Amino acid sequence: MCTASARPGRNLLHVPDVGAERVFIIITTFDRASYLQQLLHSIALLDPRPDGVVVVDNASTDETPEILAAAELPFPLVVERLPQNIGGSGGFAAGMVRALAEGARWLWLMDDDVVALPDALASFQPWMRRYSCIHGRRYDAAGEPFFWQHLLNDTLGVHLPVRGDVFVDSPVFHTNVGCFEGMLVSADVVREIGLPDARFFLNGDDTTYGWLISQRYPVAYVDSFVLRKTRAQRQIDLGVRHLNDSSDLSRFCGMRNRGHLAHYLQLHDRFSRVGFGLGTALSAGKEIVRLIAVERSLSGLGALWRGWRAARIILHDPTWRPEPPLTESSGAAGASR
Template sequence: MVGDGDGRRIVAVVVTFNRLALLERLVARLHEEPLLAEVVVVDNASTDGTGAWLAARAAQEPDGPVLVPVQLDRNRGGAGGFHEGLRVAVERGADLVWLMDDDGLPDAGCLGALLLHDFDFWGPVVVDEADAARLVFPIRLPGGTRVVHDMRDVRAAATGGVIRDVVIPFNGVLVTRALVERIGLPREEFFIWGDDHEYRLRAERAGGRVATVVDTAVRHPSVGDLGTPMMFGRTTYNHSPSDLKHYCMARNNLLNLRDYRGWPHALAFVAKTVWFYTFTRRDPARLRLSLEAMRAGLRGDFTGHERFLR
């Protein structure tokens, strides 16, 4: 049986939507990983030929990990995709599941480097594919408020090649079957933005051992500078020009703050949103959309984002 030195069955889960060229690149890289038993690809009802390509690729005689396509009948977002993919992987006997989006590319040997460490939920650094010295998703170092963007700072903060209690979820992260059985699957109703963070928070609450391994990486397209300065530079706000992303962020972030940090933090996020779209970047329509999303989340209504789907 394909697996690591402990005989654990390892299955990769990839979620994709209308990015066939990136998916082809990623599947080719995963095909080179000798420790993988299977690659489960969850297709969120793509319209760019992804389904046909997956079917043809899966029909080929495997000389590496077996490709397992999972076709969804509608776009369920990253949250729904990882919910379904993780469920399928565990049902297919995975002891470890390697989770990633279609636009990341793990370094050659990334999986082996991760397996040198023993945690419950752990992954590589996520660096800009155009500048490997810079993180795509900044890391807040444990025990304080310092946020780092540069790999020199990341390496300086590591102990034994690891930063504990920090991970960028669903970008090349490993999760154990035991942890999945303990905490369940990602919240599919979140659709995008915040589902990965909620899963990490749930893992931590359950006592899961979380870490980032700093000597291996997933290379990811730049997403720009996360965090627009506000309140005279004292803090930042994750503004997105996309109404879909913002709606989900406002709804899901409020719920994560309420559920894991308490109402004071949740209300502070509401105030921060009001300030940002009133003073920092005045936009009454975006403010109304933010408050609508927050109210929907508090009512348990997770359908409002659907009007932005195409």
């Protein structure tokens, strides 16, 4: 990851070589064979086509290996089966290393519980001439627009939703966070910023990665639908925020990873101890509301408490270091951390 505390050239427009797009799709999957099969089928129908697909199998125990072995795509399929589950962040890091080795110029990251819309890459192409980190819109499992329009508040260390229609005056919204459920990023930016921090495992890894990119280049959210979620989730609309159901693992990681986020904010001189403490309280409060309003249970409080304690240990760890810059020799090591 970028280790500089200053922000030289922040938000400079980065224009990749659009004459050689070479888009590779990177999918991280774990024990969701049926969802993965739907996703692979949708990718086969993309027009224009990607140049290849890298699927990172996080040591799945279901039929995922058989699904991948039987897959027939009109472009190369590369399978990286890991010996153990290293989470979404580790899986995407491993997939990005492999895609770069395959000559990718663009990396389109996505979870396994979505399908790609047939004209997705065509929708991206006009924006690839202006931006090097792009997010398209998504539908939820019911076919309704999925809510995702956030900005990270540096003082609180919390991504806050932007109310209203962010596309009412422009087809592009500049954000400062990322989402691995659809992020399209140029290979040049990945080499400069580095790989996602595998220590996050899940929850907050993409937010932080997008924030790190935004310290140097614009991160665009564009008014073009490119994905549809296939996994239905319980959710509520609170007016100022949408909340989906979650899991104890996600709750634990979300709280724990605030320790890692705090260190990255410190590296960029954006850390406020008081503000970040308030942000941690707000994060815990949001999860409690999620438990009560969405999941109608308080059984996840223990995971929140354990995550908070783990975050404090990380925050006060004098040996903590950011993920190293991406190099030929360190890429694979960073991905398997």
